[in-house]
Amino acid sequence: xxxxxxxxxxxxxxxxxxxxxxxxxxxxxxxxxxxxxxxxxxxxxxxxxxxxxxxxxxxxxxxxxxxxxxxxxxxxxxxxxxxxxxxxxxxxxxxxxxxxxxxxxxxxxxxxxxxxxxxxxxxxxxxxxxxxxxxxxxxxxxxxxxxxxxxxxxxxxxxxxxxxxxxxxxxxxxxxxxxxxxxxxxxxxxxxxxxxxxxxxxxxxxxxxxxxxxxxxxxxxxxxxxxxxxxxxxxxxxxxxxxxxxxxxxxxxxxxxxxxxxxxxxxx
Amino acid sequence: xxxxxxxxxxxxxxxxxxxxxxxxxxxxxxxxxxxxxxxxxxxxxxxxxxxxxxxxxxxxxxxxxxxxxxxxxxxxxxxxxxxxxxxxxxxxxxxxxxxxxxxxxxxxxxxxxxxxxxxxxxxxxxxxxxxxxxxxxxxxxxxxxxxxxxxxxxxxxxxxxxxxxxxxxxxxxxxxxxxxxxxxxxxxxxxxxxxxxxxxxxxxxxxxxxxxxxxxxxxxxxxxxxxxxxxxxxxxxxxxxxxxxxxxxxxxxxx
Numbered sequence: 001x002x003x004x005x006x007x008x009x010x011x012x013x014x015x016x017x018x019x020x021x022x023x024x025x026x027x028x029x030x031x032x033x034x035x036x037x038x039x040x041x042x043x044x045x046x047x048x049x050x051x052x053x054x055x056x057x058x059x060x061x062x063x064x065x066x067x068x069x070x071x072x073x074x075x076x077x078x079x080x081x082x083x084x085x086x087x088x089x090x091x092x093x094x095x096x097x098x099x100x101x102x103x104x105x106x107x108x109x110x111x112x113x114x115x116x117x118x119x120x121x122x123x124x125x126x127x128x129x130x131x132x133x134x135x136x137x138x139x140x141x142x143x144x145x146x147x148x149x150x151x152x153x154x155x156x157x158x159x160x161x162x163x164x165x166x167x168x169x170x171x172x173x174x175x176x177x178x179x180x181x182x183x184x185x186x187x188x189x190x191x192x193x194x195x196x197x198x199x200x201x202x203x204x205x206x207x208x209x210x211x212x213x214x215x216x217x218x219x220x221x222x223x224x225x226x227x228x229x230x231x232x233x234x235x236x237x238x239x240x241x242x243x244x245x246x247x248x249x250x251x252x253x254x255x256x257x258x259x260x261x262x263x264x265x266x267x268x
Numbered sequence: 269x270x271x272x273x274x275x276x277x278x279x280x281x282x283x284x285x286x287x288x289x290x291x292x293x294x295x296x297x298x299x300x301x302x303x304x305x306x307x308x309x310x311x312x313x314x315x316x317x318x319x320x321x322x323x324x325x326x327x328x329x330x331x332x333x334x335x336x337x338x339x340x341x342x343x344x345x346x347x348x349x350x351x352x353x354x355x356x357x358x359x360x361x362x363x364x365x366x367x368x369x370x371x372x373x374x375x376x377x378x379x380x381x382x383x384x385x386x387x388x389x390x391x392x393x394x395x396x397x398x399x400x401x402x403x404x405x406x407x408x409x410x411x412x413x414x415x416x417x418x419x420x421x422x423x424x425x426x427x428x429x430x431x432x433x434x435x436x437x438x439x440x441x442x443x444x445x446x447x448x449x450x451x452x453x454x455x456x457x458x459x460x461x462x463x464x465x466x467x468x469x470x471x472x473x474x475x476x477x478x479x480x481x482x483x484x485x486x487x488x489x490x491x492x493x494x495x496x497x498x499x500x501x502x503x504x505x506x507x508x509x510x511x512x513x514x515x516x517x518x519x520x521x522x523x
Contacts (some may be wrong), residue, residue: 027395036411129304141308195487197464198461198464250459254454263454
């Protein structure tokens with residue numbers, strides 16, 4: 001590495017990084033996944049920090065390696081990478097390999113947290129939105145979009161800025177005790193809403209006996225069939241069945257059952 | 269009812285933009301790519317938002333079950349949703365017949381998606397060469413080529429399908445025997461349960477089962493609507509979480 005340059009990450013750089021974060025998954029391929037997007041994200045900083053061509057080539061090469069994480073929580077890592085590139089430009093990091101080590105260790109956990117957390121939030125919102133949409137009101141979709149937008153963009157902004165200024169501390173907060181409680185609270189609401197969705201919007205019934213059988217079932221417990229299938233799918237998944245097979249099996253049951261007149265939908 | 273060329277163009281653009289918002293360019297919230305959003309937008313273009321909302325949301329619940337297939341590239345929901353919504357509104361397709369459109373479209377769309385990502389691997393190797401020459405413009409170009417491909421792979425099929433005229437599509441669907449659409453309809457009605465089960469697997473720890481049952485009973489038996497249940501949920505969560513948070517605070521920094 002050449003002599004240290006005028007290397008400082010400014011507020012403008014962070015905004016540029018924030019904006020470019022949304023292109024993380026551009027040019028997604030099986031081989032490198034988000035690498036192309038990540039490299040593009042850091043081009044302004046690379047131009048700024050490394051005036052010499054060989055250093056630029058090295059930096060570009062550094063970021064073109066396999067990269068895959070959740071774009072939302074991964075923003076923290078983005079901030080941290082910016083901080084490290086800053087150090088590297090000043091010559092404090094030796095050969096810059098530590099940047100890729102950091103990536104390697106964090107992309108997995110951040111993806112795990114991000115994927116499940118986002119899914120939880122989405123599941124809870126979906127239940128409410130479903131109600132509105134099925135009744136023909138756009139309020140649900142609008143609400144869902146606005147809330148997701150706030151959570152998503154706000155999260156990425158926080159990630160990039162805090163990730164840059166105090167990356168490790170922020171990571172600790174995410175995985176700390178209070179967030180554990182928050183997560184189980186979310187999980188609870190999620191389970192509740194999914195139960196409600198199963199009990200409301202899954203329309204499976206049985207036309208056997210000209211509907212008498214279904215009436216009997218309803219007398220015991222309404223929406224028993226939807227509940228039953230959900231529990232079936234869940235147990236199979238729990239046993240280790242792959243999701244594809246569970247889906248194909250239930251689809252097959254539906255098609256065959258429908259054909260034989262055992263199952264039907266209660267939809268108009 | 270016939271669709272005007274402008275409407276076909278608009279719907280195809282929606283498909284393309286949704287495809288971009290799903291993965292490569294998340295400038296719009298990812299919700300934009302989902303059936304629950306695409307449906308009403310197509311409905312808006314065709315003058316029937318209500319049907320769009322219902323078809324979109326129904327497909328969303330079915331699609332929850334379809335996500336299970338195929339690692340990085342899930343079955344495509346965009347082409348299927350745009351076509352199904354358009355056909356239901358304009359062609360007066362029944363919902364079950366719409367499913368018969370959506371499922372194969374999802375698989376074909378998925379194949380296209382896989383093709384694009386495979387091509388992107390080659391583009392990434394191009395990028396390597398540009399990187400060695402420190403040619404940032406070149407690297408950038410490979411990235412945008414990938415995005416263009418993805419846009420086209422959603423825009424063109426929808427454009428073709430709708431452009432050929434809903435009349436053609438309608439007769440195609442009408443030629444499918446009724447028992448086929450009926451059976452697929454029932455199958456499709458079960459798919460959401462798989463989606464829900466997948467979500468539950470993520471959430472299920474210890475006593476979460478109880479909450480699932482509570483939600484189910486509140487909805488199925490007491491027939492409460494989702495908002496009421498969600499509010500109850502938040503209230504219950506606060507009641508339960510508060511003592512735990514207070515206890516945790518006793519030992520760690522202020523939140």
